[in-house]
Amino acid sequence: MTKIYYKNRQNFDKIVKNIQDQWLEKLHILADFDRTLTKNFVDGEKRPSIVSVLRSEWYLWEEYSKKAFELFNNYHPIEIDPNISLAEKKEKMLEWWRKHLELKVESKLHKDDITKVATSGIIQLRDGMKEILLLLEEKNIPLVIITANGLGIDSISSYLEYEKCKYDNIHILWNKFIFWDDWYVVGFESAIVHVFNKDETCVSQFPKTQQVIQNRKNVILLWDSLWDVWMIEWFEYKNLIKIGFLNDKEDELLESYLEKYDLVITWDSDMQFFEDLNII
16 A cells, blocks of 8 residues: 655755745656556556567577576666675676667667567556646656666657657656667667666756756755665756656565655556646
């Protein structure tokens, strides 16, 4: 059952009031995609990240899935190990992303494969998220999605288009594929962004987005992970609300989430709580 927890309700309400008093022109939303804008469970079944759909649903040849799982099993423990330094994590995550890219190139990942994953129906937006996205568009509030999913900008763009909510105020920051003859993946256009470098270094690679948000110093952060919420420390902000989605293991992880976030929402909440903030 969904519950809402505050780290410090009095301080939270104060920040909300500050944002309300400083006009919407000063606000932008910074969000993750998988299990933040989308559901973690559908009908009691845990849903994968968007790149995991490619890996586990056998859209490419069998050897791709086998090798992709081997990479996951090798590097994911490093990603979540609290005893490994951030510097080593960054090095290993870059190594993982490069190897996975090489595997996609070797497997001749096709633009149609990305579209099939995005429109498979396996990934679903949180209840009420479409209404929030429309409201942000109507109020001209930038939504910056920073994601390290292994299918890049193309997959999320295709997904939002499929859901009929790809608006001009949405900025997706991630690696953009280079396609051979406009169909097969052969590389990335920019430096690789992974789970441990989603900070202002990442934003600087997207100057148009940086220009849009540079004077919007009030930020609402929507995230589901303990591991990369630290990246907001590299952004310049005046008022910040950090909202964390704790989709699983509430008893085990709640205390850790409340150390990182101002507001914690449990168990695949709909977006009613966001409307109740009465900020937009």
